[in-house]
Amino acid sequence: MARRPTRAERNRNKIIMWWGAAILLGVFAWNQGRVELWILPILVIAYYELCAVPTLCGVETSRGHPCKNQAYGRLIACKDQPSHAVYKNDALLRMLGFRRPPRQVSAPAPGPHDRTATELPMEPQVATIESKQTLITLLTVVGTIAGVVQVFLAAKN
Numbered sequence: 392m393a394r395r396p397t398r399a400e401r402n403r404n405k406i407i408m409w410w411g412a413a414i415l416l417g418v419f420a421w422n423q424g425r426v427e428l429w430i431l432p433i434l435v436i437a438y439y440e441l442c443a444v445p446t447l448c449g450v451e452t453s454r455g456h457p458c459k460n461q462a463y464g465r466l467i468a469c470k471d472q473p474s475h476a477v478y479k480n481d482a483l484l485r486m487l488g489f490r491r492p493p494r495q496v497s498a499p500a501p502g503p504h505d506r507t508a509t510e511l512p513m514e515p516q517v518a519t520i521e522s523k524q525t526l527i528t529l530l531t532v533v534g535t536i537a538g539v540v541q542v543f544l545a546a547k548n
């Protein structure tokens with residue numbers, strides 16, 4: 392009767408396991424009656440959403456549709472396209488307000504004395520993340536920070 396579970400089943404088990412852990416920690420915090428313990432379920436859910444949730448890669452290069460490959464965690468790109476991790480990191484950093492110049496794909500542009508070179512530098516490719524994914528990631532980060540701040544404020548009183 393040993394059957395390899397399908398990816399959908401493994402994903403479902405993973406989701407149940409993570410939410411189960413968060414709920415158990417929530418119940419534990421409730422029973423203990425100590426506000427600061429609420430930090431545990433909050434961090435478990437935040438980690439799960441950002442680094443473990445079964446989702447789609449969602450990287451959109453300048454041409455084409457969002458990547459439909461499986462990824463685990465909203466901060467993580469798919470493993471099938473190694474370049475997607477770089478694009479996703481850059482897009483997330485831009486979302487958080489860190490401006491980084493787009494990656495130069497070609498060789499540096501020729502200097503002013505080099506008249507023989509007529510080639511234009513290649514357009515650096517800028518990738519974005521599917522807007523729905525970006526929104527959920529942003530909400531998770533904001534919600535986590537808000538939750539942690541709430542717990543700290545409540546614990547102080």
Ligand SMILES: [Zn+2]
Binds near residue numbers: 450458459472
């Ligand atoms: Zn991808």
